Amino acid sequence: MGMSVTISAADARDAEQILKLQYLCYQSEAELYGDYGIEPLTQSLDDLKAELVRGHALVARLGDEVIASVRGELDDTGTATIGKLIVHPRLRRHGLGSRLLDAIEEHFAAGRSPAAKRFQLFTGHRSEGNLRLYRRKGYATVATREVDPRLTLLTLEKAA
Numbered sequence: 001m002g003m004s005v006t007i008s009a010a011d012a013r014d015a016e017q018i019l020k021l022q023y024l025c026y027q028s029e030a031e032l033y034g035d036y037g038i039e040p041l042t043q044s045l046d047d048l049k050a051e052l053v054r055g056h057a058l059v060a061r062l063g064d065e066v067i068a069s070v071r072g073e074l075d076d077t078g079t080a081t082i083g084k085l086i087v088h089p090r091l092r093r094h095g096l097g098s099r100l101l102d103a104i105e106e107h108f109a110a111g112r113s114p115a116a117k118r119f120q121l122f123t124g125h126r127s128e129g130n131l132r133l134y135r136r137k138g139y140a141t142v143a144t145r146e147v148d149p150r151l152t153l154l155t156l157e158k159a160a
Contacts, residue, residue, distance in 0.1 A: 005096065007103050010057035010069060015049045017066040018059065022048075025086040032126050033150050040084060058103055060087075060096055067091050070100040072108060078117030080108035080160070085121075085130075097133055109160045116160040125152040 010018060026040040051057070055073035059066045068087040074080045082104055087096045108116035121139065123130040131154070139156035146152050 005060050005062055005067065005099075007058055007060050007099060010052060010059040010066075010071075012049050012052060014057075014059050014066055014069075015045060015052060018057070018069045019043065019045055019048050021066055021069060021088060022084060022086055025089065028089070029124065029127065033124060035150060056104070056107055058100055058107070060100060062091075068096045068100055070104045072104050074108055074114075074116055078114060078160075080105070080116035080119050082119055082121045092129075098137065101133070101137055105160070118157055118159055120155060120157045122153055122155055125154055 030036045057071040060068035070085040072082040138158045142157045143155040
């Protein structure tokens with residue numbers, strides 16, 4: 001490959017690349033659940049930019065290309081909600097998702113006032129790859145909610 005992957009904070013200049021990557025990455029989730037109207041596939045660029053301002057986002061780059069990303073927000077209860085952890089399909093299973101998850105947790109747990117007390121994320125019940133990663137990282141299911149007959153949303157948490 002010749003280049004190394006770098007992880008850094010994302011900003012509004014990254015929004016378009018993140019949105020394109022998000023659209024690519026969520027195709028497999030949409031197919032898995034038979035629903036191409038899921039929010040990651042319908043999110044507008046303006047909504048994504050607002051998310052970046054509200055919370056914190058990281059990108060992984062290979063050269064100038066954004067190849068992975070994750071976002072999160074910390075609420076007043078000390079819960080850091082992590083979402084939209086995406087890795088380019090051609091680069092999955094190389095540890096990038098794990099590295100990004102570690103980095104966003106570190107961001108919310110250290111050097112902040114207040115620091116996160118817990119991490120929370122959501123995924124669908126059929127998203128086995130996501131579930132494997134999250135469980136390997138210490139997350140446990142704390143709630144389930146049937147969104148529709150095709151999708152049960154799992155809430156996973158772990159202490160900070």
